Amino acid sequence: MLTSFSVLQTPAVPFCAFLTDDAEAIINFAADGAETKYGSALVTLVEIRGGAARALGAQMAVRGDGGYCGYVSGGCTEAAVAAEAVAAINKGTDRYLRLGEGSQFFDIILPCGGGITLAIHVVKDVKPLRQIMSALQKRKRIALRYDPSTQSIVAEKAYEQATSSWSGSSFIRSYKPTLRLILCGRGIEVEATEKVAVASAFEVFAFDRRTNDFDETSIDQDTAFAVLFHDLDQELPLLEAALRKTPFYIGALGSKRTHERRCGALWALGYTPAHTDRIKAPIGMFGPTRDANALALSVVADVA
Numbered sequence: 001m002l003t004s005f006s007v008l009q010t011p012a013v014p015f016c017a018f019l020t021d022d023a024e025a026i027i028n029f030a031a032d033g034a035e036t037k038y039g040s041a042l043v044t045l046v047e048i049r050g051g052a053a054r055a056l057g058a059q060m061a062v063r064g065d066g067g068y069c070g071y072v073s074g075g076c077t078e079a080a081v082a083a084e085a086v087a088a089i090n091k092g093t094d095r096y097l098r099l100g101e102g103s104q105f106f107d108i109i110l111p112c113g114g115g116i117t118l119a120i121h122v123v124k125d126v127k128p129l130r131q132i133m134s135a136l137q138k139r140k141r142i143a144l145r146y147d148p149s150t151q152s153i154v155a156e157k158a159y160e161q162a163t164s165s166w167s168g169s170s171f172i173r174s175y176k177p178t179l180r181l182i183l184c185g186r187g188i189e190v191e192a193t194e195k196v197a198v199a200s201a202f203e204v205f206a207f208d209r210r211t212n213d214f215d216e217t218s219i220d221q222d223t224a225f226a227v228l229f230h231d232l233d234q235e236l237p238l239l240e241a242a243l244r245k246t247p248f249y250i251g252a253l254g255s256k257r258t259h260e261r262r263c264g265a266l267w268a269l270g271y272t273p274a275h276t277d278r279i280k281a282p283i284g285m286f287g288p289t290r291d292a293n294a295l296a297l298s299v300v301a302d303v304a
Contacts (some may be wrong), residue, residue: 011090012066014082019069022201023059023175024072024136027129030061033124038064041085042121042129042153044146045072046171049100050258057164057173064089065145072118073099077144081118084300093149095120104133119171120154121146131155132175139177139220146171177222178203181303184214184238185228189253192296193228200300207238208215223237224249224303226283232262245276249303253295 008027019024028040030132033040043060045052052075060070060078062085072081076101088095100115123129128144132155135142143158147170162174181197183190197204207214219225225242226249229235235252239262252262259281266276282288284298 011083012064012086014062014066014068014079014086016078017063017067017069021071022178024133024178026059026061027132029063029069030123031126031129031133033061033063033067034126034129038055039089040064040123042111043070043072043081043085043091044119044171044173045116046119046166047117048114049116052114052116055164058175059173059243060085062086062089071118081120085120088122090256092122094122094148096104096148117263119146119148121151123153124151125153127263128153128155136175136177139180141177141222142175144173145177146173152182177220179224180205180218180220180304181300182207182218182223183228184208184226184235185253186220187228188292189228192292193226193299196296196300197303200302200304202300214238214241216245219245219247220244221248223247226299226303227252228283229253229300232258232265235262236265240269240271243271243278249280249300250278251280251302253283254281255288263273 001268017029030040030042041062043062045054045056045058048056054072058072060068060072060081062068062082064086066082066086068078068082071078081097082096097118097120098115130145132142141158143156143162145154145156149169158174164173180203183193183204183206190206194204194206205218219242225247227235230253239252263276284295285302286294286298288296289298
């Protein structure tokens with residue numbers, strides 16, 4: 001006589017699929033995972049009590065096989081969060097998870113001493129996630145609305161100054177395109193700044209008016225514009241292009257005296273003090289610098 005035995009499924013062991021803070025990569029991992037046999041969950045930081053290592057809206061994506069990416073804390077809780085997300089995926093039901101202060105998990109202590117609440121959403125519809133990725137690839141701002149009562153997500157247009165926060169009973173997670181840095185100039189200053197910016201995960205375009213045709217349509221509201229010429233005649237047309245657009249940052253190399261000459265030249269072209277007040281000069285966070293590496297750090301820090 002044969003006896004049937006029920007086989008208990010071994011819970012998936014969480015593992016970091018790859019290290020990233022990039023919102024688009026996290027959303028893509030969640031969307032791709034949802035379309036596999038494992039399923040996926042999107043984990044969002046929706047409440048902070050006291051201090052926290054990440055900002056409100058920080059996210060992780062977790063697959064049902066235990067693979068995860070992203071951060072909702074400083075790296076100390078992500079594996080435990082992934083385990084909870086896998087349990088939610090297996091049950092097919094969203095859940096909240098409280099960690100740190102006010103949590104039932106006494107063995108999980110946040111180094112910052114505060115507490116966080118995470119919303120674990122089991123992805124059933126990947127369309128909103130694909131819409132998020134499409135918008136970011138087109139350099140458009142967008143938001144994801146999560147409704148806990150219906151356990152659903154919807155992509156929607158983001159407000160210009162929107163931040164991730166609760167709106168009534170829904171949590172709105174806002175997304176911006178990758179920060180773009182346009183460098184105009186030539187020589188060691190541009191080369192050093194480009195290296196630091198690329199290492200900081202900026203999207204970088206470098207232009208030299210002697211060899212490149214500058215396209216001002218590449219300037220948008222999530223762009224920083226840095227002019228690193230030592231020649232006012234070379235930089236003026238570029239600054240005019242930036243002033244016609246709405247980059248969040250415009251900076252130019254040179255001393256205060258050089259900037260006075262720069263402003264005078266722009267005023268002679270019809271620009272006003274309100275226009276030239278948009279230009280940070282001398283460029284950078286640290287003030288005057290004497291070498292290319294210090295300038296690169298100063299510019300990238302100021303932009304960030």
